[in-house]
Amino acid sequence: GNSVTQMEGPVTLSEEAFLTINCTYTATGYPSLFWYVQYPGEGLQLLLKATKADDKGSNKGFEATYRKETTSFHLEKGSVQVSDSAVYFCALSDGGAGGFKTIFGAGTRLFVKA
Amino acid sequence: NAGVMQNPRHLVRRRGQEARLRCSPMKGHSHVYWYRQLPEEGLKFMVYLQKENIIDESGMPKERFSAEFPKEGPSILRIQQVVRGDSAAYFCASSPRSSQGSETQYFGPGTRLLVL
Numbered sequence: 001g002n003s004v005t006q007m008e009g010p011v012t013l014s015e016e017a018f019l020t021i022n023c024t025y026t027a028t029g030y031p032s033l034f035w036y037v038q039y040p041g042e043g044l045q046l047l048l049k050a051t052k053a054d055d056k057g058s059n060k061g062f063e064a065t066y067r068k069e070t071t072s073f074h075l076e077k078g079s080v081q082v083s084d085s086a087v088y089f090c091a092l093s094d095g096g097a098g099g100f101k102t103i104f105g106a107g108t109r110l111f112v113k114a
Numbered sequence: 115n116a117g118v119m120q121n122p123r124h125l126v127r128r129r130g131q132e133a134r135l136r137c138s139p140m141k142g143h144s145h146v147y148w149y150r151q152l153p154e155e156g157l158k159f160m161v162y163l164q165k166e167n168i169i170d171e172s173g174m175p176k177e178r179f180s181a182e183f184p185k186e187g188p189s190i191l192r193i194q195q196v197v198r199g200d201s202a203a204y205f206c207a208s209s210p211r212s213s214q215g216s217e218t219q220y221f222g223p224g225t226r227l228l229v230l
Contacts, residue, residue, distance in 0.1 A: 034218075043118075043205055044157070044221040089156055093217065101147060101170060102207070102219055104156040 002027045006090045006105035013080055014113050021075040021108045023064075023090035031092040033057075033066055033073040034102070038087045047075075047088070085112045116141065118208050118222035119188075126228045127196050135191040135225045139208030146189045147219060148181060151203040163189060196229045203227075 007022040025033065032051045036044040048057030053068035062077045073090060090105040119138040127133050139146050144165055149157040162170040163183040174181065178196075183189040193200055203226045207219035 032217075036221075043223040046218055046220070049218060093219075101159045101162055101173075102149075102157075103159065104149075106156040 002031065002092060002094050002103050004090050004092055004103055004105040006088075006108055009087075009107070009109040010111055011108060012111045012113065015082055016079045017112075019075070019077040019080045019084075019110070021088055021090075021110070023073045023075065023105060025071050025073065025090075025092050027071075027092055027094055029094060031094045033064070034091040034093065035062070035064055035073070035075050036089040036091060036104075038089065038107070040086075044089065080110070080112045082112045082114050085110055118143075118206055118220050120204075120206050120222035120225050122225060123223060124226050124228070126230065128230050129197055130195050133193040133196050133200070133227055133229075135193075135204050135206075135227070137189040137191070137206030137208075137222060139189070139206075140210075140220055143208035143210050143220070145209045145217070146183050147207045147209075148189075148191050149205045149207065151205060151224075153202070157205060160191075193227075196227075198229045201227055201229045 003026045005024050034049045035047040037047045038044050048059040050057040050066035053066055056065045064073050064075045087107045087109045089107045091102045093102045121136050146163045148160040151157045159173040161174050161181045166185050178194045180192045203224045205224045206222045209217040209219045
């Protein structure tokens, strides 16, 4: 079945450091890929998405490229801020008969130190 | 445009009681999804509903859990005879009818259920 694997956390970085959170997926067909962010005590917010191979999603300085050849969708940011501290979830939506249910990775907690 | 609304935000129940969680999708959205998040884990799909229909309940436990999305009013996730293992955050998401094949789901703030 479809699945998402992302790097385990927590990831601890200093402010202005470069961020990479790895995400790989297994899917039949051509899923859409997403990154969601969850701040403490809150629900999930869509950060960015990509719907087909080689698409790059970007938002708030974050970006991720849909790589079909490596089945990956790694999240990157060139310079993190303290306010980026949160849990990041990689996800896919398969768009099949199941009605686009979203399958999530386990999440990666990011701590950014001032 | 109000986002997805869930209530209550926090719910405390004793073992054996019933929990009812409500979700009002975004205006114009007719698809509702329920997810459960256990502490320090990702979200797990439970059920997908459209108005008056359950489309996919493959993630729902076979007993004690039920969901509905009536023609009028919010979607309800009901947990009967709660046990401590039901303690979790329950998130609802909604999406519009989309022909583009890449529906984005919009999440509510969640209901955090604590079973004592």
